[in-house]
Amino acid sequence: MSARAARRDRPDQGRPSPWALLLNNRLAAAGLVILSAVVLLALAAPLLPLQPPDVTEPAERLKRPLAEGHLLGTDDLGRDLLSRLLWGTRVSLAVGLSATLIAAFFGSLIGLVAGYAGGRTDSLLMRGIDLVMAFPYILLALAIVAVLGPGLLNALYAIAVVNIPFFARNIRGVTLGLARREFVDAARLSGKSHLLIVVTEILPNVLPVIVITMSTTLGWMILETAGLSFLGLGAQPPQADLGSMLGEGRKLLFTAPHVSVIPGLMIFLVVMSINLLGDGIRDVLDPRLKSGALARPSARTEVRRERVPPEPEADPGRVVSVAGLETQFRIGREVYRAVGGVDFRLASGECLGLVGESGSGKSVTALSLAGLVPSPPGRIVGGRVDFEGRDLLAASDAEIRSLRGGKLAHVFQDPLATLHPLFTVGDQLVEAIRAHQPLSRAEARERAHALLGQVRIPNPAARAEAYPHELSGGMRQRVSIAMALANDASLLIADEPTTALDVTVQAQVLKLLDGLRAERDTAVLFITHDFGVVSELCDRIAVMYAGRIVETGETQAVMAAPAHPYTRMLIDCVPVLGQPGRRLDAIPGLPPPVNRLPEGCAFAERCPRAQDDCRAGEVPLEPLAAGVADGRAVRCLHPIVEDEKKEPAE
Amino acid sequence: MSAAAEPIIEVRDLERRFGGGRDLLGRPKPAVHAVQGLSFDLLKGETLGIVGESGCGKSTLARLLVGLDRPSAGTIRLEGRDVTALAGRDPRALARVVQYVFQDPVSSLNPRKTIRAILEAPMVHLLGLDQAARRQRLDELMDAVRLRSEFLERYPHEFSGGQAQRIGIARALAADARVIVLDEPVSALDVSVQAQVLNLLDDLKQRFGLTYLFISHDLSVIESVSDRIAVLYFGRLAEFAGREALFAEPRHPYTRLLLGSAPVPGRRSVSAEEELAELPDPLNPPPGCAFAPRCPRAQEDCRQRVPQPQDGAVPGSGHQAACLHPASGPLAGAEAAARA
Numbered sequence: 001m002s003a004r005a006a007r008r009d010r011p012d013q014g015r016p017s018p019w020a021l022l023l024n025n026r027l028a029a030a031g032l033v034i035l036s037a038v039v040l041l042a043l044a045a046p047l048l049p050l051q052p053p054d055v056t057e058p059a060e061r062l063k064r065p066l067a068e069g070h071l072l073g074t075d076d077l078g079r080d081l082l083s084r085l086l087w088g089t090r091v092s093l094a095v096g097l098s099a100t101l102i103a104a105f106f107g108s109l110i111g112l113v114a115g116y117a118g119g120r121t122d123s124l125l126m127r128g129i130d131l132v133m134a135f136p137y138i139l140l141a142l143a144i145v146a147v148l149g150p151g152l153l154n155a156l157y158a159i160a161v162v163n164i165p166f167f168a169r170n171i172r173g174v175t176l177g178l179a180r181r182e183f184v185d186a187a188r189l190s191g192k193s194h195l196l197i198v199v200t201e202i203l204p205n206v207l208p209v210i211v212i213t214m215s216t217t218l219g220w221m222i223l224e225t226a227g228l229s230f231l232g233l234g235a236q237p238p239q240a241d242l243g244s245m246l247g248e249g250r251k252l253l254f255t256a257p258h259v260s261v262i263p264g265l266m267i268f269l270v271v272m273s274i275n276l277l278g279d280g281i282r283d284v285l286d287p288r289l290k291s292g293a294l295a296r297p298s299a300r301t302e303v304r305r306e307r308v309p310p311e312p313e314a315d316p317g318r319v320v321s322v323a324g325l326e327t328q329f330r331i332g333r334e335v336y337r338a339v340g341g342v343d344f345r346l347a348s349g350e351c352l353g354l355v356g357e358s359g360s361g362k363s364v365t366a367l368s369l370a371g372l373v374p375s376p377p378g379r380i381v382g383g384r385v386d387f388e389g390r391d392l393l394a395a396s397d398a399e400i401r402s403l404r405g406g407k408l409a410h411v412f413q414d415p416l417a418t419l420h421p422l423f424t425v426g427d428q429l430v431e432a433i434r435a436h437q438p439l440s441r442a443e444a445r446e447r448a449h450a451l452l453g454q455v456r457i458p459n460p461a462a463r464a465e466a467y468p469h470e471l472s473g474g475m476r477q478r479v480s481i482a483m484a485l486a487n488d489a490s491l492l493i494a495d496e497p498t499t500a501l502d503v504t505v506q507a508q509v510l511k512l513l514d515g516l517r518a519e520r521d522t523a524v525l526f527i528t529h530d531f532g533v534v535s536e537l538c539d540r541i542a543v544m545y546a547g548r549i550v551e552t553g554e555t556q557a558v559m560a561a562p563a564h565p566y567t568r569m570l571i572d573c574v575p576v577l578g579q580p581g582r583r584l585d586a587i588p589g590l591p592p593p594v595n596r597l598p599e600g601c602a603f604a605e606r607c608p609r610a611q612d613d614c615r616a617g618e619v620p621l622e623p624l625a626a627g628v629a630d631g632r633a634v635r636c637l638h639p640i641v642e643d644e645k646k647e648p649a650e
Numbered sequence: 651m652s653a654a655a656e657p658i659i660e661v662r663d664l665e666r667r668f669g670g671g672r673d674l675l676g677r678p679k680p681a682v683h684a685v686q687g688l689s690f691d692l693l694k695g696e697t698l699g700i701v702g703e704s705g706c707g708k709s710t711l712a713r714l715l716v717g718l719d720r721p722s723a724g725t726i727r728l729e730g731r732d733v734t735a736l737a738g739r740d741p742r743a744l745a746r747v748v749q750y751v752f753q754d755p756v757s758s759l760n761p762r763k764t765i766r767a768i769l770e771a772p773m774v775h776l777l778g779l780d781q782a783a784r785r786q787r788l789d790e791l792m793d794a795v796r797l798r799s800e801f802l803e804r805y806p807h808e809f810s811g812g813q814a815q816r817i818g819i820a821r822a823l824a825a826d827a828r829v830i831v832l833d834e835p836v837s838a839l840d841v842s843v844q845a846q847v848l849n850l851l852d853d854l855k856q857r858f859g860l861t862y863l864f865i866s867h868d869l870s871v872i873e874s875v876s877d878r879i880a881v882l883y884f885g886r887l888a889e890f891a892g893r894e895a896l897f898a899e900p901r902h903p904y905t906r907l908l909l910g911s912a913p914v915p916g917r918r919s920v921s922a923e924e925e926l927a928e929l930p931d932p933l934n935p936p937p938g939c940a941f942a943p944r945c946p947r948a949q950e951d952c953r954q955r956v957p958q959p960q961d962g963a964v965p966g967s968g969h970q971a972a973c974l975h976p977a978s979g980p981l982a983g984a985e986a987a988a989r990a
Contacts, residue, residue, distance in 0.1 A: 182758035191775030204762040357840040502703035507911035507922035532913030559916035573845035575874035586845035
């Protein structure tokens, strides 16, 4: 396998490289070009045919730019400005860069030690840093130079010291988070000493932050050097740096403006290009920005249907009918077929359990119904969702908005993430009610209390005043359920609503959901990976694998005699309470990646019953027993039930 | 487990307090007891299951056992040596005997290190192996956890959860430890992968003669792996028994509640409490038994004194329950039917 082919197997592929990302950012690329040009010129200064920068020639003083022999003119002592500019840029860049490196080294060191050690060491170091930050930075730099005496090297020290706090605080924050991570504990248990842990485990993870901070402070440091030199505290005559050139030109601002304007322009170019490039580097390295947090997803999933199934025949009892639903994610050049054609129907008061492992597409299916899949990268490319007499995928944005939290409500896994932390649960309920119903605040509040009572929260009026963090996990999930029911939803989509809860609390929430469903005749689409939970609550189940339903039917029937090999193996690999001696038959291998689905049955690779025909051509979801309308269907050419059913029949 | 098996770890009156002490003005600061009055033995070669819900102190217990945390009171002895003293004086000696497998396989692997670097660290720092010996041991390890050896040069993000957890297990084995503390090792995994890891753990135990302390919130997982089981509630031991005894005849009302709450595939069997299931406030725990406010069998004395673990009807059977009014007989209703 060639190196390129090997790389193609990696999960990263399809995403642009950091370099490509950086060059894609036009401003950053412009910064890079300008800075490279300046740096090259400055580096080449000794090689270029320039006049010596410090040799005075009073006869030639104050020549304008483009004068003969002096491209940029001369200053009041007759020194060549072009030569001084390039040599001065060299000095300014060198001082700025060394100051940045010194500040980065000591600042990061302090930050690492404080963040890793914590406790007293942390307090001591950070209070010291606070002390430094309490002085206006230029005052502090002035004071340091005043003590050490003027000179370029002393200015460098002063600027480095002044900038140490930026690094220390940044790095400490990151280290603090890393030092509590499990891999640090693991390194300790691997016998590594504290020093080794900081250097080999934490530092590599902090390095990107150090680089980001450096790239964003370098420009600032060059400005500060120029500032000190301008005040006459940095570079001493006759040595040129950009700040001192500016300072010398200041006296001649009106008679010979070019003497100060030229170094001023150079400072502007250097600092500007460094800042543009620094921002670009930050955008590329910062994982939060990389994950696309800056690209705001649209309010609704993009729908571009290539296939639209016909309208289903009318059925008064049915709440929702999904046919041929296909949702994809497009990342880079890759197409991830998260949902590859899903069909199901739900009658009022019915509970359908959508069961599958992570990555099987069960959550994306549920989110697609109300257009909640983030776009980009999500896109619905086929199918229809008929809900209360209309196709949701063709509905207007306004219609969808009024449905969400209204007739079609969601309950998610983690209520702490879905409830707003800064508002009381009562206020959030009131808002949910008033978004859909023309009620006064007082009426809505009354209704909110009634809802909290319905989800069996004792003393609802008092609990409504609580903030989410003041409630236990089970209580928060009850609030989420109350919110979902606030506007008499006819379809409740519950996405792993009990997975984060303790088993005794889960038992209560399951009972509650079951009771509410019976009371209000709400249809429930219940998403879970747990067959125990499904058996407890659902009338029918649909098992998903690699974006498709592979088996569906009445819960009892499927659990008693699963027909698809995947269902069978999935049930068999879970330990069952009360059967400790049962052998766990693990399913070998892993599900196929949904951006590279095999031809034919997606499970064939792991299936003990697979034959040659399984790997060729589409396998349809077909009724298990022809002519029997029990809703039992399976996507398998060689289902298990066949042989077992024949025996009693014969 | 034969009665003759000797303890490898002895835990006595273990206590871990967070917070506490006094502030600058001498006022006492609030303290939370994560673990309190815990005593048990871990026997050589067994799998001891620790089960409980969030806030019961099971993860704190795990960290105490491997020396990542220090007890506020009580002792942990490893083959007669004090673990706390050992962790301070010679943490490497402790790590050579006791190792840890973390709950979240991905966050327990440094994202910027190759698998080879991660697995070699314990060999270098704990065993001092040279390069040739390391290479041989790496091959053995990868073979033991059934991963291909070309994975060694890859980084953690390239692995699925199940593969990453197998790397975590390989790291624990790398140091030749005899005791492995498994803190919810399969909770973050998909069910099909969970079985792979559970089977692997079982094979490794047979192959290397390991002793496991297996922590989980999942009763069915605990039942399938454990020889003996400790049920924790609110930092204290609620019940301790062999697997058969615990599931056949749970004595503590909390154990019975847990068993009744667990859903069983293919059956509607869950029973739930009528009242809201709320844990007590850890900053202001109730007097007496922490479970009394939820307990259907609670009486006046339950709210006054803290019950200590006591032997049941058959003394010496090792079936202990910390309850003043323990239940007897098998669990009624659906749960019993499930086992029948």
